[in-house]
Amino acid sequence: MKIEEQKERLLEEKKILLEELKKISVKDSKDKYSAKEVLENNDVNDLEDQALELADFDNNLTITTELQKQLQEVEITLEKIEKGEYGYCEVCGEKISDQRLMVLPSASTCREHMEIDVE
Ligand SMILES: [Zn+2]
Incomplete structure (x- = not known):
């Protein structure tokens, strides 16, 4: 395994994650607007529609949080590569x-x- 190749893969992953986050934040601001609109509209008859709008908004928040977590992991890993600490277990220090x-x-x-890693 070449560390340079891993670095390239991580940089590629970072690029994809940033693009995904950008896409969602554009969609998110639109959703925020419609959620606000729905909440401010007292004449809303279609409660089911209103619920769907809000559920979608919630869903985007979950995805954003997950993507940000992944992005943070990639950034931490890239930092480790720079420091020459890449490829060692954080718990036992083994390769x-x-x-x-x-x-x-x-x-x-x-x-x-790896279970500790997940937690
Ligand atoms: Zn270990």
Whole structure:
């Protein structure tokens, strides 16, 4: 496994995540507007429609939070590469297997400690 290749993969992932976040924030501001509009409109008869609008807004927030979390992980990993600390388990300090890093370039723990990573 070449660290340069992992870095490229992480930079690519970062680019994709940023693009996704941008797409959602554009959609999000539109949703915020419609959610506000719905809340301010006292003559709304269609409650089901109103509920759907708000549910969609909630859903976007969840996706945004998830994307931001992933982006943060990628950034932390890129930082580790710069410092030469990449590829070691945060829990036991053992080298993370190449196989695991190929599947998950931003892995910060070895296979044995991956449950802790998830928590
Ligand atoms: Zn470990």
